[in-house]
Amino acid sequence: MNAILEFLGMGGYAAYVWPAFGAAALVLGGLLWNSVARLRTARAALKALEGTGGRRRERGDEA
């Protein structure tokens, strides 16, 4: 237990070290989420369009 507290305490610099890692998780995680969501939206929209337009699928099109 003490070892965990000592680790979390970061030698008195917890208020600087953890927000830095938290910011990294937030920014990189958020960007990943946004990118995957955008790809999913585009894929669904294209599928809907091709469904009505009847365009042939090319090799490597499966996104």
Next chain:
Amino acid sequence: MRWWHRLASPSRFMAYSARILPWAAWGAALCIAAGLYVGLFASPADYQQGETVRIMYVHVPAAWMALFCYTAMAASSIGYLVWRQPLAELAARATAPIGASFTALALVTGSLWGQPMWGTWWVWDARLTSVLILFFLYLGYIALAEAYDDPVKGSRAASILAIVGFVNVPIVKFSVDWWNTLHQPASVSRLDGPAIDPAMLVPLLLMAAGFTLYYVAVGIVRLRALVLERRIRALQMQAAHGGSADAVTTVA
């Protein structure tokens, strides 16, 4: 057609990027997990900076990626303006938000490191100021690329900004040598070898590899989305103009 033209064709890209993506994504996850483990648990505190030195494991790789992404964005913009590669333009558009994110991360973590070690969150020295300008260049690129209804106009304007703004990249890199900065000079990329203990160099390089692979993976995801969005636009134009196939073949 030369091999790079074929590689740069959007439909070829959709085929091979699907194969690269899982490797890049898993590689990024593994490298970042290993880098976090070594950086947080299995590496020593600094004899002067104490535990704050661990901020380095996100701050320095993020700053490297900020410059790397801008260089990639400027190179892609040249590929678009000079050789008219449609994929190069989309690659630059896909890179911009990733580079902006890494730059913001470098600024925030640098601030969190500066307060305990320098006694200030921010100082207008050459390194910090030039990185802030780098961040604004990314934002400017994104704003300009999205500013026109016609994506071609936006791409030309944004590409020119990316290329002109590249002058800031060496300024960021060498600011610590050219001017008297509060920010320390480089410790890893030095002519006489890294001035950093292997115990700290290992987690640093693991995180740098992880961030690079993250850029590849997220870049592929964003680029795939952009290719599909262009295809959607072409199909919509085709439908609006009564079924000519020209609009589709130019982008897909």
